[in-house]
Amino acid sequence: MLDWKMDFTWEILPRLLLAAGNTVLAAGGGYAVAVVLGLVFALAQRTRSRTLTFIVRELVEFIRSTPLLLQIFFIFYVGPQFGLRLSPWAAGLIAIGLHYAAYLSEVYRGGIENVPKGQWEAAKAINLSTVATYRRIIIPQALPPALAGMGNYLVGIFKDTPMLSVIGVAELMHTANSIGAENFRYLEPYTIVGLIFLAISLPTAWLIRRFETALRRKMGLTK
Amino acid sequence: MNHDKRHDLSQYALRLEGDNVPMVRFQNVTKKYGSLVVLDGLNLDVAEGEMVTIIGPSGSGKTTVLRMLMTLETIDSGVIYVDGEPLTHMEKNGRLVRANAAHLRLIRSKIGMCFQHFNLFPHMTALGNCVEGPMQVLGLSKQKAEERALELLDLVGMADKRDQHPSRLSGGQQQRVAIARALAMRPKVMLFDEVTSALDPEVISEVTSVIRGLVEQHNLTMLMVTHQIGFAREISDRICLFFDGKIEEQGSPEMLLNDPQNERTQQFLSAVLEAN
Numbered sequence: 001m002l003d004w005k006m007d008f009t010w011e012i013l014p015r016l017l018l019a020a021g022n023t024v025l026a027a028g029g030g031y032a033v034a035v036v037l038g039l040v041f042a043l044a045q046r047t048r049s050r051t052l053t054f055i056v057r058e059l060v061e062f063i064r065s066t067p068l069l070l071q072i073f074f075i076f077y078v079g080p081q082f083g084l085r086l087s088p089w090a091a092g093l094i095a096i097g098l099h100y101a102a103y104l105s106e107v108y109r110g111g112i113e114n115v116p117k118g119q120w121e122a123a124k125a126i127n128l129s130t131v132a133t134y135r136r137i138i139i140p141q142a143l144p145p146a147l148a149g150m151g152n153y154l155v156g157i158f159k160d161t162p163m164l165s166v167i168g169v170a171e172l173m174h175t176a177n178s179i180g181a182e183n184f185r186y187l188e189p190y191t192i193v194g195l196i197f198l199a200i201s202l203p204t205a206w207l208i209r210r211f212e213t214a215l216r217r218k219m220g221l222t223k
Numbered sequence: 224m225n226h227d228k229r230h231d232l233s234q235y236a237l238r239l240e241g242d243n244v245p246m247v248r249f250q251n252v253t254k255k256y257g258s259l260v261v262l263d264g265l266n267l268d269v270a271e272g273e274m275v276t277i278i279g280p281s282g283s284g285k286t287t288v289l290r291m292l293m294t295l296e297t298i299d300s301g302v303i304y305v306d307g308e309p310l311t312h313m314e315k316n317g318r319l320v321r322a323n324a325a326h327l328r329l330i331r332s333k334i335g336m337c338f339q340h341f342n343l344f345p346h347m348t349a350l351g352n353c354v355e356g357p358m359q360v361l362g363l364s365k366q367k368a369e370e371r372a373l374e375l376l377d378l379v380g381m382a383d384k385r386d387q388h389p390s391r392l393s394g395g396q397q398q399r400v401a402i403a404r405a406l407a408m409r410p411k412v413m414l415f416d417e418v419t420s421a422l423d424p425e426v427i428s429e430v431t432s433v434i435r436g437l438v439e440q441h442n443l444t445m446l447m448v449t450h451q452i453g454f455a456r457e458i459s460d461r462i463c464l465f466f467d468g469k470i471e472e473q474g475s476p477e478m479l480l481n482d483p484q485n486e487r488t489q490q491f492l493s494a495v496l497e498a499n
Contacts, residue, residue: 116342118338118340118342119342119344121293121295121338121342122338122342122343122344122401124293124294124295124331125293125295125334125335125336125338125405126335126355126356126360126404126405126407126408127328127331127332127356127360127408128355128356128359128360129328129359129360132359132360136355136359137344140346141344141345141346219345219346219388220345220346220347220348220388220389220390220391221345221346221388221390222390
């Protein structure tokens with residue numbers, strides 16, 4: 001028998017919506033870290049230095065092969081032993097950013113490797129510098145095909161933010177747990193959390209697809 | 224990479240001086256892919272303003288000649304000079320050493336290249352393709368770069384398509400834009416690597432007439448790889464026939480095409496002319 005209480009729902013909704021703001025902030029902040037750091041990881045694996053390539057490749061492999069939850073705990077609880085004392089927010093953003101940077105670097109790498117060899121040669125033939133070649137020729141062409149993968153990981157990072165609740169970041173899951181514990185009622189808070197996630201994920205995925213199409217058209221990559 | 228130790232560079236000049244310095248010199252250039260020798264001790268001089276066409280069967284190393292000159296391929300031994308300066312090497316303490324990236328960029332600026340598959344930047348318009356190098360590399364203002372680009376797009380008959388992206392252009396049109404893009408860098412040497420091979424027969428003349436115009440009106444030094452013997456005969460000062468990584472025979476179009484001395488040249492030409 002479903003025992004849904006409407007007055008309780010209205011009572012906790014403002015608190016959950018506020019927490020949803022924190023969730024979006026954590027996902028956005030973590031994603032910003034991941035987008036930039038992922039590009040650094042991807043480009044570092046393309047330098048001529050074999051040592052650097054090796055180290056970064058192994059680091060990416062390591063991050064991808066260990067659980068995010070472990071990485072969050074490690075940075076937050078073990079970090080202080082190495083003099084790295086971070087707030088839950090800082091530790092959370094670094095952990096989630098680093099984790100998704102490893103995945104995004106693979107998306108970038110695929111995008112960059114998809115750019116035909118002739119584009120590199122044409123850039124060389126007009127004597128563009130390496131930096132200008134990446135900035136003006138390669139990355140703009142690597143971006144549209146990478147967008148779908150990047151969008152998937154944006155939704156992914158959003159769905160993984162509940163893990164930050166374990167170190168006390170007051171995001172949606174953390175707040176829903178608190179509400180449940182305070183009132184001995186879990187049905188409403190958890191259901192609402194699920195609906196909020198759905199309400200953000202679905203339009204985001206749709207917007208990314210729209211954006212990809214628009215970008216391709218704007219860049220003249222489709223007829 | 225370590226060929227410098229095995230290969231004695233002291234026999235090569237630090238730079239070419241005198242009255243008859245060629246615009247391009249390949250001196251004893253060898254290129255290998257693993258155990259496959261693509262070019263075997265190539266010696267070739269191209270004079271300033273000269274139009275040299277390279278023909279030969281596929282796999283004879285003719286495209287490699289252009290790609291080495293554009294620094295898209297490294298060489299295994301020998302030295303390439305451009306405008307009297309070593310390209311593949313540079314002077315250090317009175318000796319030649321392998322060129323670093325900065326030296327390659329400096330000398331490479333004298334060379335432009337057009338490719339079989341055009342390789343236009345698909346995310347830029349025709350005009351955008353032509354102003355990219357002048358603005359990013361030569362530091363021209365947007366206005367100056369566009370003036371120059373429009374002049375060249377006009378030269379190749381593509382000024383009215385300036386705002387079109389490559390995906391909207393035919394092969395012949397794309398190749399003409401690619402020629403304008405290369406010329407916008409004001410190279411002294413232009414390389415044409417099978418620029419008509421990927422084109423439909425009916426648009427080949429769009430591109431060949433542009434190249435013909437360049438030969439007639441500009442003092443560019445040009446190297447061209449082509450299968451179009453007729454076109455080569457018409458515009459070349461000299462034709463080189465490549466076989467197995469070597470120049471089998473070379474000479475003026477009349478000499479080489481009408482009166483080939485070499486048996487392999489005769490066989491190749493009769494096969495090609497029959498196909499044409």
